[in-house]
Amino acid sequence: MSDARRQIMANIRRSLGRDELPESAQLELRSRISEPEQGIRPHFDQDLAERFVEKLEAVAGTVTRVPSLKQVPAAVQNYLDQYQIKAKLVMSADSTLAQIDWPQDWQIEHRPASGGDHVSVTGVFAGIAETGTLALLSGPVHPTTLNFLPDDHIALIRADQIVSHLEDLWGLMRKHAHMPRTVNLITGPSRTADVEQTIQLGAHGPRRLHVVLVESSA
Amino acid sequence: MNLEHRSAARFKPQAAEALQDDNLKRALAKAKDGFVLKRLQAVSNLNEFESIRTEARRIKDHVLKHLDYYLEEFERKVIATGGHVHWAETAEQACNVVQDIIGGEGKQVLKGKSMVSEEMGLNAALEQRGHTVVETDLGEYIIQLAHEPPSHIIAPAVHKTRDQISDLFHQEHPKYGLHKRLTEVPDLVSEARQVLRDKFINSDVGITGANFLIAETGSTVIVTNEGNGDLSQILPNVHIVTASIEKVVPTLNDASTLLRLLARSATGQEMSSYTTFSTGAKRTDDQDGPEEFHVILLDNGRSKVLGSDFQDILRCIKCGACLNHCPVYGAIGGHAYGWVYPGPMGSVLTPLIIGLENALDLPQACSLNGRCGQVCPMSIPLPDLLRRHRFKAFQQGLIDSRTKYGLTAWALMVKRPRLYHALTSVLTRVLALMGKSKGSLRAVPFASGWTSARDLPVPQGQTFQQLWAKRK
Known part of the structure; x- marks a missing residue:
């Protein structure tokens, strides 16, 4: 144990007027961690997908809703056409994206993004209706650079992946996923207000964030 | 203002200088209403909002009461997930830890925005060892080019x-082959993006701050808008987090819960x-991300x-709302405060960190209007804490002798009502005679400090007590 650590701990305990907490008190705190308090959730009545789309659009994200996975390539094509971007994509290797029949003539690579990549297409772990937020987890199939380096980030989400509040995301993760190296909560494209408090999109991360929302999981 | 030699002890001359700075006045006027609205x-x-605020206060008070436990738990989890935790009592120790981790010389170090690293004086320490430090938050990048410290905890520039920023880029960017003087916001942002892109990709170390540390998982959390903090930590091989223990x-x-308050209070998001x-x-199995993860507490x-x-000041989540609502900050900006943290939270925290004797004027730089306390999402009683500093300064005999004798004389008088009434009735009569024809006085003997910046309305010749007695 380092001297600094010992000294800081001693100072903290002296300031609190006590020694190390007794075992019983530690147990109580341990259960406060293992059974987290639920917090106060902002109330809303809307349908989860409606709310998610409304909130994301309010922060300059764009959304295309499609009935099923089959329509995803066409939705992506439309988006690429709109900004006259070539179909040269870096993609995460999520199982959902793997189910899609991408056009043969598209150039698709599954790898981390580099500075020269214009468009990434990724899956997400969940969406949060409360704030229109996407939750992306780093992992072997999903390099984090895909979320930040390209100018355009296209994210695919199924309606059944949208949860109500932030706490629901953590609930899901505690059940189904270990904490990965990086959890990115993304709410709109990159922005800055550092020049005269004028909001400008596309500071260092993606200039645009486009979400393709698939209504049914079939 | 000589920013290299600014100090919290020189608040008064620095504030006086700031008030004469027209560019500063223009910039602050532009920012203020936006933040508030x-x-x-x-x-x-x-x-x-109110119930979440109450909840947030409860959470932080709970943490502070058990700070030793939660820090140890956090440390345990960081180690369990393959990271390292380093403890530092002082800024100097913390800088040494960073040097040891980085090792060698001449490395390129990316920085995401971190106020704790400002507290450490980290950039200067690293540069002394021959490392190149690149601030990547646009605001931080701008002030790094200008060789200035941040003037606001969330909006450093x-x-x-805009004109000054145009000049800075025009002066500094030709070495990247960029020669045109840009004046529009989108162009300025785009040029900074272009310049920093290369640096993101070719750096050895990334240093970020932390808005929160999570004991449950050993995670550090940053909240940003630009994405610079993310690129700074996923591209280099080493990620170092500088965070304070609270x-x-x-x-x-x-x-x-705290996130629901933070962005709303800071930028209205x-x-x-x-x-x-x-x-x-x-x-x-990850294909990108840092090989090493270090947290410095x-x-x-x-x-x-x-x-x-x-203790209440340790609940602060550094949102900047108190700065944005402070009339003193709004008039003089952040540099005049002389140390890392400006505005109301800074005037409370600075004396606690660098010593009240070195920051005597900061708690005085407040009209006690109370807005900071009202908007603080963590319900920190900032005006009370500022008053407490003033009281401590008096108690410890840190105030100048004129103020001390003045206050002693005042106390002597107000504790003796008859003497007080006699003196005030003479004073009001004299003042009334002095300013009879004018309605207000431009100067009053022994009170030049007060009248140098404002006129004293002439009293009507009788004290309130006398008028009240007459009415009855």
Whole structure:
């Protein structure tokens, strides 16, 4: 144990007027961690997908809703056409994206993004209706650079992946996923207000964030 | 203002100088209303704001009461997920830890925005060892080019006008082959993006701050809009986090409660663009991310603030709302305060970290209008804490002798009502005679400090007590 650590701990305990907490008190705190308090959730009545789309659009994200996975390539094509971007994509290797029949003539690579990549297409772990937020987890199939380096980030989400509040995301993760190296909560494209408090999109991360929302999981 | 030699002890001359700075006046005027209005809108749109605020205060008070436990728990989890935790009592220790981790010389170091690293004086320390430091938050980048410290805790370049930024880029960017003087915001942002892109990709180390540390998972959390903090930590091989010890919270849920207040209070957003949870180094199968993850926990006097009359300031989540609502900050900006943290939270925290005797004027730089306390999402009683500093300064005999004797004489008088009435009735009569024809006095003997900046309305010749007695 380092001297600094010992000294800081001693100072903290002296300031609190006590020694190390007794075992019983530690147990109580341990259960406060293992059974987290639920917090106060902002109330809303809307349908989860409606709310998610409304909130994301309010922060300059764009959304295309499609009935099923089959329509995803066409939705992506439309988006690429709109900004006259070539179909040269870096993609995460999520199982959902793997189910899609991408056009043969598209150039698709599954790898981390580099500075020269214009468009990434990724899956997400969940969406949060409360704030229109996407939750992306780093992992072997999903390099984090895909979320930040390209100018355009296209994210695919199924309606059944949208949860109500932030706490629901953590609930899901505690059940189904270990904490990965990086959890990115993304709410709109990159922005800055550092020049005269004028909001400008596309500071260092993606200039645009486009979400393709698939209504049914079939 | 000579920013290299500014200090919290020289507040008065620095503030006087700031008031003469027209560019500063223009820049601050532009920023202020935006911050205030956006916050108001965001807070009014959240019906649960007050109850979440109460909850947030409860969470932080709980953490402070058990700070040793949560820090140890956080440390345990960081180590379990493949990271390292380093403890530092002082800024100097913390800088040494960073040097040891980086090692060697001449490395390129990326920085995401971190106020704790400002507290450490980290950039200067690294540059002394021959490392190149690149600030990547646009505001921080701008002031690094200008060789200035941040003037606001969330908007470091808020004191710069667009014109000044145009000049800076025009002066500094030709070495990248960029020669045109740009004047529009989108062009300026785009050029900075272009210049920093290369640096992101070719750096050895990334250093970020932390808005929260999570004991449940050993995660550090940053809240940003630009994405620079993310690129700074996923591209280099080493990610170092600088954080102060009071940033720890028990669980992800607790962080969620605080997040609902943070962005709303800071910029009026419901969520910032990027909220990022970093846990350990990259996993074996990950294709990108840092090979090493280090967290430096800096005390710098906070463990002694714990349990004191000033403990409430440790609830601060550094949103900047108190700065944005402070009329003093709005008039002089952040540099005049002389140390890292300006505005109301700074005037409370600075004396606690660098010593009240070195920052005597900061708690006085306040009209006690109370707005900071009203908008603070963590319900920190900032005006009370500022008053407490003033009281301590008096108690410890740190104030100048004129003020001390003045206050003693005042106390002597107000404790003797008859003497007080006699003196005030003479004084009001004399003042009334002096200013008979004018209605106001431009100068009053022995009170030039007060009348140098304003006129004294002439009293009508009788004290309130005398008028009251007559009415009866």
